[in-house]
Amino acid sequence: MAESDPGHVPPRGFPATEFETRTARAQTLMARARLDALVLTTEPEFRYFTGLLTQFWQSPTRPWFVVVPATGRPIAVVPAIGAHAMASTWLDDVRAWPSPRPADEGVSVLAETLREVVGPRSRIGVPQGPETHLRMPLSDYRRLLDLLPGSEAIDATPVIRALRIVKSPAEIGKIAYVCDVVSAAFEALPDMLREGMSEIEIFRAFKIACLERGVDDVAYLVGGAGPGGYESIISPPSARHVGPGDVLIMDTGATFDGYYCDFDRNYAIGRAGDAVRRAYEVVYEATEAGFAAARPGARCADVYFAMQRVLDDGGALGNEVGRMGHGLGMQLTEWPSNMPGDHTELRPGMVLTLEPGMTFAPGAMMVHEENIVIGEAGPIWLTRRAPPSLPIVGG
Amino acid sequence: MAESDPGHVPPRGFPATEFETRTARAQTLMARARLDALVLTTEPEFRYFTGLLTQFWQSPTRPWFVVVPATGRPIAVVPAIGAHAMASTWLDDVRAWPSPRPADEGVSVLAETLREVVGPRSRIGVPQGPETHLRMPLSDYRRLLDLLPGSEAIDATPVIRALRIVKSPAEIGKIAYVCDVVSAAFEALPDMLREGMSEIEIFRAFKIACLERGVDDVAYLVGGAGPGGYESIISPPSARHVGPGDVLIMDTGATFDGYYCDFDRNYAIGRAGDAVRRAYEVVYEATEAGFAAARPGARCADVYFAMQRVLDDGGALGNEVGRMGHGLGMQLTEWPSNMPGDHTELRPGMVLTLEPGMTFAPGAMMVHEENIVIGEAGPIWLTRRAPPSLPIVGG
Numbered sequence: 001m002a003e004s005d006p007g008h009v010p011p012r013g014f015p016a017t018e019f020e021t022r023t024a025r026a027q028t029l030m031a032r033a034r035l036d037a038l039v040l041t042t043e044p045e046f047r048y049f050t051g052l053l054t055q056f057w058q059s060p061t062r063p064w065f066v067v068v069p070a071t072g073r074p075i076a077v078v079p080a081i082g083a084h085a086m087a088s089t090w091l092d093d094v095r096a097w098p099s100p101r102p103a104d105e106g107v108s109v110l111a112e113t114l115r116e117v118v119g120p121r122s123r124i125g126v127p128q129g130p131e132t133h134l135r136m137p138l139s140d141y142r143r144l145l146d147l148l149p150g151s152e153a154i155d156a157t158p159v160i161r162a163l164r165i166v167k168s169p170a171e172i173g174k175i176a177y178v179c180d181v182v183s184a185a186f187e188a189l190p191d192m193l194r195e196g197m198s199e200i201e202i203f204r205a206f207k208i209a210c211l212e213r214g215v216d217d218v219a220y221l222v223g224g225a226g227p228g229g230y231e232s233i234i235s236p237p238s239a240r241h242v243g244p245g246d247v248l249i250m251d252t253g254a255t256f257d258g259y260y261c262d263f264d265r266n267y268a269i270g271r272a273g274d275a276v277r278r279a280y281e282v283v284y285e286a287t288e289a290g291f292a293a294a295r296p297g298a299r300c301a302d303v304y305f306a307m308q309r310v311l312d313d314g315g316a317l318g319n320e321v322g323r324m325g326h327g328l329g330m331q332l333t334e335w336p337s338n339m340p341g342d343h344t345e346l347r348p349g350m351v352l353t354l355e356p357g358m359t360f361a362p363g364a365m366m367v368h369e370e371n372i373v374i375g376e377a378g379p380i381w382l383t384r385r386a387p388p389s390l391p392i393v394g395g
Numbered sequence: 396m397a398e399s400d401p402g403h404v405p406p407r408g409f410p411a412t413e414f415e416t417r418t419a420r421a422q423t424l425m426a427r428a429r430l431d432a433l434v435l436t437t438e439p440e441f442r443y444f445t446g447l448l449t450q451f452w453q454s455p456t457r458p459w460f461v462v463v464p465a466t467g468r469p470i471a472v473v474p475a476i477g478a479h480a481m482a483s484t485w486l487d488d489v490r491a492w493p494s495p496r497p498a499d500e501g502v503s504v505l506a507e508t509l510r511e512v513v514g515p516r517s518r519i520g521v522p523q524g525p526e527t528h529l530r531m532p533l534s535d536y537r538r539l540l541d542l543l544p545g546s547e548a549i550d551a552t553p554v555i556r557a558l559r560i561v562k563s564p565a566e567i568g569k570i571a572y573v574c575d576v577v578s579a580a581f582e583a584l585p586d587m588l589r590e591g592m593s594e595i596e597i598f599r600a601f602k603i604a605c606l607e608r609g610v611d612d613v614a615y616l617v618g619g620a621g622p623g624g625y626e627s628i629i630s631p632p633s634a635r636h637v638g639p640g641d642v643l644i645m646d647t648g649a650t651f652d653g654y655y656c657d658f659d660r661n662y663a664i665g666r667a668g669d670a671v672r673r674a675y676e677v678v679y680e681a682t683e684a685g686f687a688a689a690r691p692g693a694r695c696a697d698v699y700f701a702m703q704r705v706l707d708d709g710g711a712l713g714n715e716v717g718r719m720g721h722g723l724g725m726q727l728t729e730w731p732s733n734m735p736g737d738h739t740e741l742r743p744g745m746v747l748t749l750e751p752g753m754t755f756a757p758g759a760m761m762v763h764e765e766n767i768v769i770g771e772a773g774p775i776w777l778t779r780r781a782p783p784s785l786p787i788v789g790g
Contacts, residue, residue, distance in 0.1 A: 012634065055615045056629040058648065059728035060526045061721070080715045084627040099717045100732050102525040128533035130497040131455045138523035139550060155534060200611075207612075208603050216595075216631075217602075217613075220450045232479040234451040236611075239407065253453065320475045322494045326456070333454035337495050 009214065010173040012257045016090040018170060019051055022163065026068055029159045036122035037114060038068040038156055041135040044330040045127070045160060049074045051089045053258045056082065062099045063136040065110050069117040077110045107140050111147035118151065125156030131335055132157055161335055165327060166349040172373050174259035175329065175351055176382050178215055179371050182254050183384035185209045186265045193394040195244065195269060199224055199237035203250065210254050220253030220332050223264065228276055229364025233264075233321070233357070242394075244270030249367065253332040260332050262353050263369040263383050267393045279360035280390035282314030283368035286356035287386075290324065290338070294352065294372060294379040300342040307338070307356040316358035321367065325355040328371060350374045351382070404609065405568040407652045411485040413565060414446055417558065421463055424554045431517035432509060433463040433551055436530040439725040440522070440555060444469045446484045448653045451477070457494045458531040460505050464512040472505045502535050506542035513546065520551030526730055527552055556730055560722060561744040567768055569654035570724065570746055571777050573610055574766050577649050578779035580604045581660045585788040590639065590664060592789075594619055594632035598645065605649050615648030615727050618659065624671055624759025628659075628716070628752070637789075639665030644762065648727040655727050657748050658764040658778050662788045674755035675785035677709030678763035681751035682781075685719065685733070689747065689767060689774040695737040702733070702751040711753035716762065720750040723766060745769045746777070 026049070030038065040046060043057040046066050057064070062079035069075065076091050079099030086094040097109050114124065126134070134141055145153060167175070185206065192205055207218040222234050225248035233251055242248060251264035266280060286307040293306035307324045308316075323342075327334030328351045336344035338352070346352075352374070357367030371382040421444070425433065435441060438452040441461050452459070457474035464470065471486050474494030481489040492504050509519065521529070529536055540548060562570070580601065587600055602613040617629050620643035628646055637643060646659035661675060681702040688701035702719045703711075718737075722729030723746045731739035733747070741747075747769070752762030766777040 053631055054629050055617055055631070058615050058726070060528070060726060061728050061732070080717060081629060083715065085630050100525075100734060101717075102736075105525060126533070130495075130500060130532055132532050133455070133528065133530050134533055135528050137525055137527050138521070138529055204606050204611075208606050211599050211603050211606075216599075219614075220453050222450055234449045234476060235480050236448055236450070320478065322475060322496075331453070331455060333456050337456070339495060341497075 010170070010177050010257070014051060014170055018168060019049065019090050021168070022048060023068065023074060026159065026163055027070060029162055030068070030070060030125065033125070033154070033159055034123055035125040035154060035156060035159065036070055036118040038125040038159065039110070039114065040066045040068070040127070042133065044164070047258060047330060048164060050076055050086070050091055052085060054082070054085060063106055063140070065106060067110070067113050067117060075113055075117070077106055077113055079106065105137070105140060107144050107147070111144055114148060121150045123152050123154045124148070125159060126153045127157045127160050128155040129157030164329065165335065166347060167329055167351050167373070168349070171259060171329060172349070172351060174257050175261065175371070178254055178256035178259060179261040179263070179382040180384065181213045181215055181256070182210055182252060182261050182263070185213050187384070189265070190267065190391060190393040193267065193269070195394045196241050198239050198241045200239055202242070202248070203237040206250060214256070215254040216256055218252060218254045219260070220262070221250065223249040223251050225269065226364070228273055229361060229366065231363050231365065233365065233367050242269050245273070247272065247276055251369065258330055260328055260330070261371055261383065262328050262332050263371050264367060265386055266366065266368065266390060268390050269394050270392065272390055272392055275361055276364070276366065277390050278314070279358070279366035281388070282311060283356045283358065283366050284386065284388055285314070286310035287354050287368055287370055290354040290356060291372060291379050294346060294354070294374060296346055296348055296374055296376065298346050300336045300338045300344045300346070301340055303354070304338040304340060307354070311356055311358045314358070315360060317361070318359045319357050320359070321355065321357050324357065325353040325369070327351065328353055346374045348374050348376045405565070405572050405652070409446060409565055413563060414444065414485050416563070417443060418463065418469060421554065421558055422465060424557055425463070425465060425520065428520070428549070428554055429518055430520040430549060430551060430554065431465055431513040433520040433554065434505070434509065435461045435463070435522070437528065439559070442653060442725060443559060445471055445481070445486055447480060449477070449480060458501055458535070460501060462505070462508055462512060470508055470512070472501055472508055474501065500535060502539050503542070506539055509543060516545045518547050518549045519543070520554060521548045522552045522555050523550040524552030559724065560730065561742060562724055562746050562768070563744070566654060566724060567744070567746060569652050570656065570766070571768070573649055573651035573654060574656040574658070574777040575779065576608045576610055576651070577605055577647060577656050577658070580608050582779070584660070585662070585786060588662065588664070588789040590789045591636050593634050593636050595634055597637070597643070598632040601645060609651070610649040611651055613647060613649045614655070615657070616645065618644040618646050620664065621759070623668055624756060624761065626758050626760065628760065628762050637664050640668070642667065642671055646764065653725055655723055655725070656766055656778065657723050657727050658766050659762060660781055661761065661763065661785060663785050664789050665787065667785050667787055670756055671759070671761065672785050673709070674753070674761035676783070677706060678751045678753065678761050679781065679783055680709070681705035682749050682763055682765055685749040685751060686767060686774050689741055689749070689769060691741055691743055691769055691771065693741050695731045695733045695739045695741070696735055698749070699733040699735060702749070706751055706753045709753070710755060712756070713754045714752050715754070716750065716752050719752065720748040720764070722746065723748055741769045743769050743771045
């Protein structure tokens with residue numbers, strides 16, 4: 001397994017300095033936004049400040065909280081089942097409550113913690129804007145605010161975005177690794193594909209290939225095949241057996257140490273018509289144009305328009321995806337979005353997907369996706385580039 | 396692969412009658428609670444009423460909504476990228492908005508939909524209680540309520556719980572299948588375990604074994620090993636190599652067609668001391684006691700106390716898990732909880748985990764878990780019972 005090569009596999013976790021830097025940057029942004037504390041309830045934010053990686057978030061029973069005060073280390077407020085795992089993190093203040101306890105699921109200890117770190121009339125940052133949600137029951141959130149009379153909940157979305165949008169070298173190393181491993185798995189896929197396999201069988205074999213090569217999980221794998229093209233890129237594989245003339249897309253978000261890749265590959269089974277070959281070349285060229293446009297100082301909208309121009313010239317009939325790429329990191333998709341209204345300036349350390357897609361004939365889409373990081377001198381591929389022509393496989 | 400045996404593998408998806416029944420039951424409960432509509436934002440609830448299975452929920456960019464009116468079929472309000480996939484569901488009213496569109500991420504079309512199906516002064520059910528959350532930005536939720544003046548958002552948690560707590564035969568079939576497949580993978584694990592493997596290698600090999608046997612995903616796999624016992628049951632595997640005297644726990648939630656198993660297995664590497672052997676036998680016996688108590692008409696608290704009695708007699712020092720099992724289905728954990736305060740009455744069709752656990756020595760836990768369904772005449776094992784004595788492997 002790839003993981004046994006110590007020169008190649010990034011170390012797991014982060015040194016404490018990584019979390020100190022994150023916290024210091026957060027506190028600078030908080031001061032600027034006049035926030036006395038942040039209260040964070042979602043997995044990526046909790047992990048960003050504490051370093052705890054656990055799949056236990058899949059259980060909705062217990063909320064987890066991290067409080068980032070104006071100065072000093074973050075304080076975790078966690079269900080008792082998590083207290084031991086928290087002891088291995090860089091935090092020195094972890095407060096646990098016996099859980100489940102639906103009548104007071106951490107709310108009183110969280111309120112008490114906040115009263116300790118902020119004054120009686122404080123501005124408490126809680127993410128409330130686009131792409132955020134609150135991972136605790138609404139009724140508990142209202143009770144929390146009732147326990148903090150005089151304090152105000154202020155939208156902290158801009159603070160969180162500004163922090164997480166630029167990745168550290170260690171974060172980029174993890175993303176680069178998972179991109180490379182999955183690129184290799186895609187390159188090996190043609191040898192594995194045979195006419196007559198069902199989509200379910202192909203997807204399962206690909207998941208196994210990714211695990212064997214060193215990813216931790218294939219958390220996301222969607223797509224499917226259809227004669228001459230596919231109609232949806234978010235569906236699970238079906239029991240349908242692929243056959244000659246089918247076009248197969250596989251779009252995957254595999255993880256290493258909690259960091260995602262997110263890219264796709266297209267294959268034609270046995271043979272391909274001219275329209276689909278041409279569509280593939282168009283999205284390939286659009287990706288090249290997006291890459292060329294993704295320089296430090298450019299805007300996400302510039303990257304979008306660079307790709308859209310190629311698609312328009314290539315006969316695009318439309319695009320239901322609504323954007324052509326996005327941020328990538330601890331989540332499969334993060335801000336910003338490559339789309340007309342997004343004027344986010346590209347800066348070194350941002351990790352993005354380039355995802356040009358189009359409907360090229362009624363009921364037939366072609367979507368391509370690669371991952372890049374913005375470097376000081378320009379963009380750098382994190383995925384190994386897809387072949388420039390539609391691969392014909394399993395013939 | 397197991398999937399090629401058509402006599403064994405349950406069909407994917409559900410017939411329309413399943414969704415008609417769910418909707419009719421929902422509408423009966425809604426009438427009783429005087430709710431004019433439900434608005435649901437989370438993946439299991441969306442899937443429960445629409446049937447759409449997609450991993451696309453991992454992207455936080457776009458909310459998805461389903462509105463359950465007082466009469467008639469549910470109405471889906473989805474981002475355009477999901478419109479095609481929705482066309483394959485039983486719904487006949489799917490409304491899409493071009494997304495991402497952060498300034499109006501589905502809010503206006505959702506408000507308009509609600510205005511069509513409810514009167515100007517309506518009671519709109521939104522889950523707000525324990526184990527729920529709202530999967531849309533808080534600021535958008537407030538804007539939605541502003542667009543519906545005179546309407547009230549009422550906590551719909553009791554309605555959703557009552558619906559989902561009893562599983563249909565088709566749902567039970569999927570859970571039973573994934574339990575059986577993963578039981579077989581656990582039974583084969585001893586042949587695969589060798590001293591000197593790292594936890595990461597063991598967990599990866601187990602994921603591959605589960606996939607090869609027919610699960611769709613190993614969405615949850617936590618645990619670890621330690622000399623004479625383990626301290627945390629929610630951690631990811633470490634790079635530590637297991638050695639003689641280690642006790643290994645693996646707790647997994649694998650899925651088939653969107654339904655979970657959730658159970659664990661314990662192994663001793665090479666040899667085991669008396670204390671840990673005895674602890675294993677105690678949690679095994681506690682599981683037997685929980686099973687015997689899990690009869691229709693019993694309460695979850697009864698099941699808890701049946702197990703706790705065995706653990707107390709067996710020298711338990713405590714239990715940080717906070718409960719001894721829970722509901723299971725479209726989520727890794729669902730209500731109810733086997734714990735003192737939970738007086739939920741067991742009824743045929745409920746699927747539960749039995750999860751007795753204890754700290755048996757300082758820093759050493761032993762947690763066991765099996766899955767059962769409540770039948771008319773008593774409980775039925777869904778997992779193949781673990782061995783009655785701690786298996787010694789890889790010696």
